[in-house]
Amino acid sequence: MDTGRGTTDDPGAKLKLLEQELARSRSDLDASQKVSARLTEENETLRTHADRRQWEAGFRLATDTTPGLIWFGGADGSVEFLNTQWCAYTGLTMQEGLGWNWISVIHPEDLPGLVEHWGEIIKSARPDEHEARMRRSDGAYRWFLLRCAPLLDESGAVIRWYGTNTDIEERKRVEQALSASENLSRGQVEALKSTLDALAMEPAADKLVEHLLRIITEQFGAHSISVWRLDPGSGMIGIEMAFEDGRVVTSADPRFAGMDKWLPMEERWPWPEVFRTSKPSLIEDIRAVPAFALRDRLLPMGIITVLLVPMFVAGRLEGAIGIRFVEKKVFGAEEMDLAQALANQVMLMIQFARLSTQTRETAVIAERNRIARDIHDTLAQGLTGVIVQLEAAEDANLRGLSREAGEHLDRARRLARESLNEARRSVHALRPQVLDDSNLSGALAELFTKMTEGTSLKMEFAVLGAPRSLPPNSEENLFRIGQEILTNALRHAQAKLFTAKLIFLPGEVCLDLHDDGRGFDPSSKNDGYGLLGIRERVERIGGQLVVQSSPAKGTAVRITLPSQEA
Structure with a gap:
């Protein structure tokens, strides 16, 4: 008992004991601090993992509730995540589509271009897009717009790729329809x-x-x-x-x-x-x-x-x-x-x-009819004048009037030459020579004078109103109509007086022709190209024809053409 107390009461021993206890306490404190630090580290790690799991759960929730196909992948372009819509559309599980397995749903015709383009995008580390057809779970392909963008660190290196696939099938159909319509129209x-x-x-x-x-x-x-x-x-x-x-x-x-x-x-x-x-x-x-x-x-x-x-x-x-x-x-x-x-x-x-074939045939018929009309208007009517002059020459010769007979023969020769010349011109569809040398008034005056010169038919011709030019076709047809009607008066009417008036009125032109001969019935059929030819000519130039005649009361003819004043 005394020994124990002595040891305890020994100052040296007590100090040593205290030093040992202090050392033990310091060791326990260091251990405690280490444990505390380890616990703190583990706690931070657990909290980080929890935050990450929470973030990933939130990201998945966000992508799964977004109406689109969403994915992300590593810096090398391999896919690490596919959202529910992507898997539902393709019919693949996420595991089946990770890495580079996603290319299995790309249309074979579009795959080479897409892979090449994707490689260029990875190298460039820039956002981009591409169009390709993706296979649906039922095997049908639809067009998608594939968009991607990189997540970069502070140095500009790619950490991760994020992307979306948007269905553009309807847009492509519209584009194809428009293109087809454009091709059709073109x-x-x-x-x-x-x-x-x-x-x-x-x-x-x-x-x-x-x-x-x-x-x-x-x-x-x-x-x-x-x-x-x-x-x-x-x-x-x-x-x-x-x-x-x-x-x-x-x-x-x-x-x-x-x-x-x-x-x-x-x-x-x-x-x-x-x-x-x-x-x-x-x-x-x-x-x-x-x-x-x-x-x-x-x-x-x-x-x-x-x-x-x-x-x-x-x-x-x-x-x-x-x-x-x-x-x-x-x-x-x-x-x-x-x-x-x-x-x-x-x-x-x-x-x-x-x-065109029918038109050519019709044109041939029309040309044949034109030539027939022109022969009638030139040779036939010219010959009428020649015959009238020859008959007058014969009559003068019988009466011993040699000089007058010679004059009638000269007129007959002149008429024959002029008729032959006009026939030649008609073959080439040329206007009467007299219309090339003068206007309609002058041409009619010359025509009427030559045809009645030396005959018993008295001729009176007047121009009323201010003369003006008419379309060439109208002038030629009026000229031929005047020629035809005067020829009929000479040959058939036995008329003594033939009057003609070319009247220029506001908005129209009239050619009035009248003889005091024996007349005829306009309703009866007439042979040749007389009245029928006249009607055809008037219709061709858009005019109106009025014929008034009766037996023994002469004949009056009026042709009216619409005409604008100069």
Whole structure:
């Protein structure tokens, strides 16, 4: 007991003990501080992870509630996250689409361009966009706009890529529809312009059909074209021509020799539908069509597909064109519309060529009638004057009036020469010489004087109002009418007095002609070109004709033309 107390009471021992206890306390404090620091670090770590999990949960919630396909990926471009909408659209889980597996949903035609562009974007570290088709979970592809932007650190290095995929299918459809419509309009305009240019330059109407068929062949990349016409009587469809080897050949060409040139129209054939519905029809493979002569002729030419397009005139079905191809073809609605528009132009050109032929025939008839009228107005009427002068010369000679007889013969010769000259001019469709040398008033005065000179017919001619120029055609026809009526007075009327008045009124011109001869019944039929020819001339110059006559009371004729004052 004493020893223990002594040890305790020993100052040295007590100090040593205190030092040991202090050392122990310091060690425990350091440990406590280390533990505290470790706990603080772990707490910060846990809080950081919690914040991150909370942030990621918030990001996922935000992306999953956004109506779009959202993703983010690493700096190398590999995908690390795909939102719910992306997975729902593609049908892939997030794990199936991570990394570079997302490229499996890109359309094979768009993938090479997208991969190349994506590589350029990663290198450039800049925001960009690209369009591509993405496969939907049901296998259908839709157009998307793929946009991306980088997240950069303070040094400008890419930390992460963020992107969105936006459905633009409807926009692309509108763009394609507009493009198709534009192509259709451009094709029609170009074809029409080319046709109008040819119309202005090409004198032969049938060449215009060839020109348009060439345009269609080039625009559609076709091998050749056949043109079919509907026979209204039988309802059968026969080949009229074909555009082959760069030119038009008609059905009379030797290449069609011995063939039945009519299409069989039983229901088992594909083309009756075209003529029944009046809509284009596609024969994808003529090799599948039952054999007949015109089809068999196409097989050695390598023809496979034929697009049949109906042709219309004024809404009436007239035939069809067959656009031939050496490979299988399919056509969109816009291409069908273009083909229809061009087929109608072909029909118009065929109709134009037909009308041109009819016009040429009509022009020939009209020219023949003109020459006949001019012969009547020049030679026939000139000969009338010659005969009148010869009869007067004969009468003077019988009465011993040699000088007067000679004068009548001179007038007859002069009239004969002038008539021959006028006949020559009429062949070249030239105006009467006297109208080239004078105005209408002067020409009529000279005509009336020459025709009645040396005859028993007294002639009176007056011009009333202020004379003014008339259209050349009007002057020539009034001149010929005056000549015709005076000739009739000389030959048939047995008149003593012939009066003529050329009257210039405000807004119109009148030619009044009157004789006191024996007259006639205007309602009776008259041979020759007399009254009928006069009516035709008056109608041609837009005038009005009034004829008043009755037996033994002479004849009065008035021609009235509308005319603007100078």
